[in-house]
Amino acid sequence: MIERASRRHLLGLGAAAASLPFMPHVARAQTGGRVVVSTWGGDYAGLLGSNIDKPILGPKNIEVTQDVGTEPARIAKLIAQRRLPRGNVDIICAQAPSCYDLNEAGLLEPLDETKVPNMRHVVPELRNNYALPHIFSPQVFIYNTERVQAPPTTFADLMADRFKGKVGLLDNSFTYIVMAAALQKTGDAMNLQAVKPELEKLVRDGNKTYTVTDAFAPALRSGEIDVGPVWQARVIFWQKAGVAVRGSFPQEGSVVYVSSMGVPKNAPNKAAAFAYLNAMLEPAAQRGFADSMGYLPTNAEATLEGEVAQRLALPEPRPKLVAPDYAKLAAARDDLNDWWRRLLDGR
Amino acid sequence: MSARPRGLTAGLLVGPATLLVMGALVAPLLLLARTSLNRYDRTQFMVEALTPENYARFLVDPFYTGVLWTTLWIALLTTALCLLFGFPIAYRLARSQSRWKSAGVLLVILPLFIGSTVRALGWMGVLGRGGLLDSAAAALSPGSSVALLYTPFAVVLGILSINLPYMVLTLQSVIEGIDARVEEAADSLGADGPRRFLHVVLPLALPGIATGAVLVFILAMNAYATPLLLGGARFQMMAPMLFREYAVNNNWPFAAAIAFILMITTLTLTAASSAFVQRRYKAA
Amino acid sequence: MSEPYLRIAGLTKRFGATTAVRGVDLDVRQGEMVVLLGPSGCGKTTTLRMVAGFIEASEGRILLEGRDYAGLPPHRREMGMVFQSYALFPHMTVAANVIFGLRMRRLPRAETEARLAETLEMVKLTAMADRYPRQLSGGQQQRVALARALAIRPKVLLLDEPLSNLDANLRQQVAREIRGLQRAAGLTALMVTHDQDEAMTMADRLVVMNEGTVQQVGTQEELYERPANPFVARFIGHSNLIAGTVAGDALALPGGGALRLAGHYAPGTATLAIRPERVRLAPPEAAEARATVLVEDATYVGAHVEYLLALPDGTRLILHDPTDGGGGRRHAAGDRAGIAWDLASERLFDSAGAPLALRTPIAA
Numbered sequence: 001m002i003e004r005a006s007r008r009h010l011l012g013l014g015a016a017a018a019s020l021p022f023m024p025h026v027a028r029a030q031t032g033g034r035v036v037v038s039t040w041g042g043d044y045a046g047l048l049g050s051n052i053d054k055p056i057l058g059p060k061n062i063e064v065t066q067d068v069g070t071e072p073a074r075i076a077k078l079i080a081q082r083r084l085p086r087g088n089v090d091i092i093c094a095q096a097p098s099c100y101d102l103n104e105a106g107l108l109e110p111l112d113e114t115k116v117p118n119m120r121h122v123v124p125e126l127r128n129n130y131a132l133p134h135i136f137s138p139q140v141f142i143y144n145t146e147r148v149q150a151p152p153t154t155f156a157d158l159m160a161d162r163f164k165g166k167v168g169l170l171d172n173s174f175t176y177i178v179m180a181a182a183l184q185k186t187g188d189a190m191n192l193q194a195v196k197p198e199l200e201k202l203v204r205d206g207n208k209t210y211t212v213t214d215a216f217a218p219a220l221r222s223g224e225i226d227v228g229p230v231w232q233a234r235v236i237f238w239q240k241a242g243v244a245v246r247g248s249f250p251q252e253g254s255v256v257y258v259s260s261m262g263v264p265k266n267a268p269n270k271a272a273a274f275a276y277l278n279a280m281l282e283p284a285a286q287r288g289f290a291d292s293m294g295y296l297p298t299n300a301e302a303t304l305e306g307e308v309a310q311r312l313a314l315p316e317p318r319p320k321l322v323a324p325d326y327a328k329l330a331a332a333r334d335d336l337n338d339w340w341r342r343l344l345d346g347r
Numbered sequence: 348m349s350a351r352p353r354g355l356t357a358g359l360l361v362g363p364a365t366l367l368v369m370g371a372l373v374a375p376l377l378l379l380a381r382t383s384l385n386r387y388d389r390t391q392f393m394v395e396a397l398t399p400e401n402y403a404r405f406l407v408d409p410f411y412t413g414v415l416w417t418t419l420w421i422a423l424l425t426t427a428l429c430l431l432f433g434f435p436i437a438y439r440l441a442r443s444q445s446r447w448k449s450a451g452v453l454l455v456i457l458p459l460f461i462g463s464t465v466r467a468l469g470w471m472g473v474l475g476r477g478g479l480l481d482s483a484a485a486a487l488s489p490g491s492s493v494a495l496l497y498t499p500f501a502v503v504l505g506i507l508s509i510n511l512p513y514m515v516l517t518l519q520s521v522i523e524g525i526d527a528r529v530e531e532a533a534d535s536l537g538a539d540g541p542r543r544f545l546h547v548v549l550p551l552a553l554p555g556i557a558t559g560a561v562l563v564f565i566l567a568m569n570a571y572a573t574p575l576l577l578g579g580a581r582f583q584m585m586a587p588m589l590f591r592e593y594a595v596n597n598n599w600p601f602a603a604a605i606a607f608i609l610m611i612t613t614l615t616l617t618a619a620s621s622a623f624v625q626r627r628y629k630a631a
Numbered sequence: 632m633s634e635p636y637l638r639i640a641g642l643t644k645r646f647g648a649t650t651a652v653r654g655v656d657l658d659v660r661q662g663e664m665v666v667l668l669g670p671s672g673c674g675k676t677t678t679l680r681m682v683a684g685f686i687e688a689s690e691g692r693i694l695l696e697g698r699d700y701a702g703l704p705p706h707r708r709e710m711g712m713v714f715q716s717y718a719l720f721p722h723m724t725v726a727a728n729v730i731f732g733l734r735m736r737r738l739p740r741a742e743t744e745a746r747l748a749e750t751l752e753m754v755k756l757t758a759m760a761d762r763y764p765r766q767l768s769g770g771q772q773q774r775v776a777l778a779r780a781l782a783i784r785p786k787v788l789l790l791d792e793p794l795s796n797l798d799a800n801l802r803q804q805v806a807r808e809i810r811g812l813q814r815a816a817g818l819t820a821l822m823v824t825h826d827q828d829e830a831m832t833m834a835d836r837l838v839v840m841n842e843g844t845v846q847q848v849g850t851q852e853e854l855y856e857r858p859a860n861p862f863v864a865r866f867i868g869h870s871n872l873i874a875g876t877v878a879g880d881a882l883a884l885p886g887g888g889a890l891r892l893a894g895h896y897a898p899g900t901a902t903l904a905i906r907p908e909r910v911r912l913a914p915p916e917a918a919e920a921r922a923t924v925l926v927e928d929a930t931y932v933g934a935h936v937e938y939l940l941a942l943p944d945g946t947r948l949i950l951h952d953p954t955d956g957g958g959g960r961r962h963a964a965g966d967r968a969g970i971a972w973d974l975a976s977e978r979l980f981d982s983a984g985a986p987l988a989l990r991t992p993i994a995a
Contacts, residue, residue, distance in 0.1 A: 070594075073594070076597075079392055079597070171580035208579075209579060209580035215576075218472075224477070330389060334596065344583075345414075532779075533731070534685070535711065536711075536779065537709075537735035539704070539706050546731075
């Protein structure tokens, strides 16, 4: 404990020292004040406070205010304020596809390593110049360990007869399911049109669809379903809650879910926003999220240790992690959504 | 001398209220109407336009009109069931002289303190696989299973349980306003229970029935959490679809058009039923 | 003697631990108007509602023409009820209100029309047939309520405080109208009121009730002249009630002093009941004077002067001295005067409230 705390302390000092050579006085003057973070509520907001706001930004005299809400509501607010010269959000926390959309609409400030020095440590596959990945989680196949002896190892297994009617699908991440299927069938996760017939069969075979993530665990426990594609973080969360489940990685690779942060172009305090992003990438802050939520760090330097490392360990050989091509996803999304709705409706 | 100050006072009193109504009700509606005529663009989200295409897209597509029909029949069915179950409860409560009456009223009000999402979660625990009913069925006859979650039945049950208190409370206050002696008068004049209800109670309660029915119908038409959680992904109603268009697809113009179609359908039916009630029982 | 038309026997109603009506017995002849009279909460309305069938009796029987009505629902009792609030159907016209009972009986259309016309004529509301209750005055609404009850030609007409919602100046007139209609139709009627004048005006016989029990049944005269107990004596027409001890020909007052009585009674604790208008002033030294009193107050109220007098021990007594055109106040506060009364006006009750029998009159 003591060792870890001191390490975290040292790292914090190191980060501060690293930023010092660049115009120290100006930076200090600019980064003071208030930063408004538009974020989800609940655990995530709490962890932002305890891992970033208090330990890292507090000493820098940056006061953090959270604007808590659901992602759609917060994004809607951002869009509504797009024409204002000065908005009231400095950091927007959103899923990676939403950040892509916001950037396409010209709402996000370009980012580089002069603004956010820690950006150079970001896992290369997740890196872009408009939003920084904060945490991520690969898609795995969750399965009930009491009923499933041979876990699925490829998306094709979900279509096999042995799981017929026992596959659970989460409506709110159906695009990722399409990508996973495409990756298995064609080797390209973005070959979305190619897997429609397979998924149509999967849905029509009587497999279950859930509107809310929280409905998944009771369904797995009661035997309504046995398997399903979900985020690794969710598997860990439910394991902690005592559900007899485990996750297996697809041979063909795992599509990843990324939670990102961006800076709106009309952010009132950009200097503080950059400082916030830099703090967010600090290994200590990243580990906090891995500890509590089971998400993987996006900073390649933030290595995990001990029990957390074991829980989050990727199997050997290391599975292929596939970040979606958000441009292709955005282009296909309306068509995909329409197809998926009608498929579920079954009329 | 007194006319002017009175007019002035009335103006001062009505003015802020009018402004508030304009600001809080009319302005957003106008904005919504304007939005519904815009064009959706994937990168720009919304492009200024004056096009009926969002309405056309909904109205010509059996998929969307199908969702509207589903919403309508669910709303009508739950309203009818609310009346059917609500009236006897409301009548008993209104006519009760027992000291348990306030406890009964509290029992009706109590569910209103719990959000519809939480109550839907409760129903999930009752209706789902491995839930209360399922376990009971399995205990009674091993191997059997009752899975009612993610069915229209679950949605109707969920909406009914949420709307029933509104119906009961509305009817109760109206029935309390009917002099119990009027019913006794009918009784002494030779009317048995059913005829007393038909000729006296029903016509006198009709304004309350209309109010209660309109209230729960509107609530059912706009139900969001219940169909989402109890109906599941394969059961579509208007409010969840509207929300998805607005929030997940960022298609504000189409969402606004859906909102207007939902609102106009609801208002039309509400107005039609009120007109019917007023014409039928003009005197009451 | 023939069987009564309506017989109430041992009628009792308990609400939980409290008994609202206790063993009420009453026989009503056909065509008779009997009025239940008593203070509020005395059980008169509960009794009426049991007869109507709105309340189930805990014990006792209600027999109409020899038939037991226990368990018979109100809609099969053929009793027309006029409610205190009138309870008209607000959504129906006057005509619809009046023929409601006929519709329930599925009477032929022609007969319904005929009865409607006849009944409206009876209550002089023919011109109002198409109005709604809310468009009528209180008196008119009252007549609609009456017409509605009469139209079904009830076996018994039940009236629950029918005049209490009317203006004071209208009451006498409506009371006479109701009485006239009831007599003309030869209807048996049971009415409830707390108003003594109303009861006196309308009844053939009265039933005085208190605390759930019948105190006395009788005609106006019987109740007034021969009250069965101190309650009736005080409730009907007001009486002075003076407690004391009978000793010889006098009533010794608890605080000292005595009143000379007009008759001989068995000795013991007793209450003298005497009406203010039956006591007269006399010179203190006159032979007829039964006591010397102190005048505390004298108020001229028109028909009489009301004197507030103090008996020797301070007990108060009220005396009404008729003005009969000639005199005003004969005494002023502070005067001493004598009081006198006749044997017929004197009534004594024992400690249980039962009348004391007169042994011998004492010559004045």
